[in-house]
Amino acid sequence: xxxxxxxxxxxxxxxxxxxxxxxxxxxxxxxxxxxxxxxxxxxxxxxxxxxxxxxxxxxxxxxxxxxxxxxxxxxxxxxxxxxxxxxxxxxxxxxxxxxxxxxxxxxxxxxxxxxxxxxxxxxxxxxxxxxxxxxxxxxxxxxxxxxxxxxxxxxxxxxxxxxxxxxxxxxxxxxxxxxxxxxxxxxxxxxxxxxxxxxxxxxxxxxxxxxxxxxxxxxxxxxxxxxxxxxxxxxxxxxxxxxxxxxxxxxxxxxxxxxxxxxxxxxxxxxxxxxxxxxxxxxxxxxxxxxxxxxxxxxxxxxxxxxxxxxxxxxxxxxxxxxxxxxxxxxxxxxxxxxxxxxxxxxxxxxxxxxxxxxxxxxxxxxxxxxxxxxxxxxxxxxxxxxxxxxxxxxxxxxxxxxxxxxxxxxxxxxxxxxxxxxxxxxxxxxxxxxxxxxxxxxxxxxxxxxxxxxxxxxxxxxxxx
Ligand SMILES: [Ca+2]
Ligand SMILES: [Ca+2]
Ligand SMILES: [Ca+2]
Ligand SMILES: [Ca+2]
Numbered sequence: 001x002x003x004x005x006x007x008x009x010x011x012x013x014x015x016x017x018x019x020x021x022x023x024x025x026x027x028x029x030x031x032x033x034x035x036x037x038x039x040x041x042x043x044x045x046x047x048x049x050x051x052x053x054x055x056x057x058x059x060x061x062x063x064x065x066x067x068x069x070x071x072x073x074x075x076x077x078x079x080x081x082x083x084x085x086x087x088x089x090x091x092x093x094x095x096x097x098x099x100x101x102x103x104x105x106x107x108x109x110x111x112x113x114x115x116x117x118x119x120x121x122x123x124x125x126x127x128x129x130x131x132x133x134x135x136x137x138x139x140x141x142x143x144x145x146x147x148x149x150x151x152x153x154x155x156x157x158x159x160x161x162x163x164x165x166x167x168x169x170x171x172x173x174x175x176x177x178x179x180x181x182x183x184x185x186x187x188x189x190x191x192x193x194x195x196x197x198x199x200x201x202x203x204x205x206x207x208x209x210x211x212x213x214x215x216x217x218x219x220x221x222x223x224x225x226x227x228x229x230x231x232x233x234x235x236x237x238x239x240x241x242x243x244x245x246x247x248x249x250x251x252x253x254x255x256x257x258x259x260x261x262x263x264x265x266x267x268x269x270x271x272x273x274x275x276x277x278x279x280x281x282x283x284x285x286x287x288x289x290x291x292x293x294x295x296x297x298x299x300x301x302x303x304x305x306x307x308x309x310x311x312x313x314x315x316x317x318x319x320x321x322x323x324x325x326x327x328x329x330x331x332x333x334x335x336x337x338x339x340x341x342x343x344x345x346x347x348x349x350x351x352x353x354x355x356x357x358x359x360x361x362x363x364x365x366x367x368x369x370x371x372x373x374x375x376x377x378x379x380x381x382x383x384x385x386x387x388x389x390x391x392x393x394x395x396x397x398x399x400x401x402x403x404x405x406x407x408x409x410x411x412x413x414x415x416x417x418x419x420x421x422x423x424x425x426x427x428x429x430x431x432x433x434x435x436x437x438x439x440x441x442x443x444x445x446x447x448x449x450x451x452x453x454x455x456x457x458x459x460x461x462x463x464x465x466x
Contacts, residue, residue, distance in 0.1 A: 010388050012180065014162070023060070030305065043380075074226075075150050075151065077228060077229075079118055079120035082120050082122030083133060085106065087222035088124065088131075088222045092105060092106040095134075095171035095186040096134075103171050105134050107131070107136050107137070108135045108233075110140070112257070113140075113175070113236055114144060114237075117234075118230060118231070120228065120229075120230055122227040122228055123212035123213070123214050124153075124214070125194075125217060125220040128214065129217065130217070132212070133211065133212040134211055137159075137208055138208070139205070141204045141238075142203055145200065145202060145236075148232050149231045150229070151186055151229035152226035153216060153226060155213060157194075157211065157212045157231050158179040159178065161176070161178070162177065166202055166382070167206075169207075171310075179196060179198060179235045181194060181196055184229075186226070201238055201353060203218075210231075212231060220352075223417075229424035248282065248284045249285045251265070251276070251288060251303065253288065253303065255288070256290040256386040257290070257292050257300075260292075266303075267341075270302070274304075275340075276305045277306060278306045278308040279306065279307060279396055279399055279405060280309065281395075281396055281398055282397060284395045285393065285395065287305075287327070287378060287392050288301075288390050288391050289301040289303060289380050289386075289390055293389070300379050302377060302378070303379070304376070304380035306373055306375055307375065308373045309366055309398070310369075310372060310374050311368045313368065313404045314367055314368070314406060315400075315405070316363050316399040316405055317363040318360050318363075319362075319363065319395075320359070320395045322392065323355075324391045325389055326352070327381060327392055328351055328352075328378070328380070328381050329350045329351075329352065329394075330348065330349050330350075332345060332346055334375050336372075337373065340375075365406060367407060368431040
């Protein structure tokens, strides 16, 4: 049984399916799935569920119960800000404007840390169409956002950011980030208010977007009046204390910026290899980084720090790190000090979020050597200035273990997998459908297949505070 509205042309915008239900043979079924629909003419189509096995003369009975008055659904919204778009008009379509037209975002008032901002707006959904509301906002300082929303029609609502590390979104960009949020269920308390509280940090003075979109495409025209929504956003500034307090060793690299050429500690990222002297365990070190644009190219300050692991016993290292910016830390093994970049091997990869408490990470089991050494490569994950909120602090400690850790003893025969990715820019040879040119490893049933695991991992997946 299918419940239609409109005329007989499926391409006509007034043609739509309101509900469908499947009856069981010889068993009465009460279909309760017809949603609240506006008044009008509807059709009911009845057809067999199967294409064969239903003889002519098979009867059915169908009873349409008396219409039940839908519950009136009205939310209460006390606005700090009221959407400027009257219901049915189109003044905040975001990037969805005709070619050549500038995008139209409705700017939200300034958000203040700890002060909820309630937006009252309307969004309709009718005849294969729906109202999208796009707002824009900036934060005075980096911070986290929580929000809740309720509505008289099912909606979803999320901030929108660009690709990368909470970069600004761009109408021409191919990737936008947003949060997978639930749809409201109007008039069904207590589930009718959706609360969202991610711990991700948004950047300061960056124009982000906020979108509200109806879940449905029918049954909520402006004329029915059940089109209101409430969205309450709370911004909390992330405090960022001076991470380099206490007793520290300084990096002493000159400040980065236009014209700067790193001959200090740029490691394999510089024309000439240079690295900080071997660090002393237990002491804390303070470094500075930054990004800048030169000749339309974004450049970064890379800092390479040397770690010499001496003795005869395998060890793990504990690295304690905190940073004022989103920081990438990579651990390399430099097997040939005379040719450090050609023979480097990336062992691990971490990302630390800005202004979070110091985190400990533990390396894999490392082999000591009097000649080969390990190196930390530190750089910003996103764009940061060279002169503020650009500091990081770390200490490296040797972990004593009894018995000592052992290196992986599994011996794999030469397998068809490509080498573990020493560099994320290396070509992947078996990324399957994740690659632009799909490529697969051959796999033979009955044989063992070996391959090194991918080396990278992101610390914030595991340790981000809830
Ligand atoms: Ca609207
Ligand atoms: Ca709109
Ligand atoms: Ca530096
Ligand atoms: Ca540097």
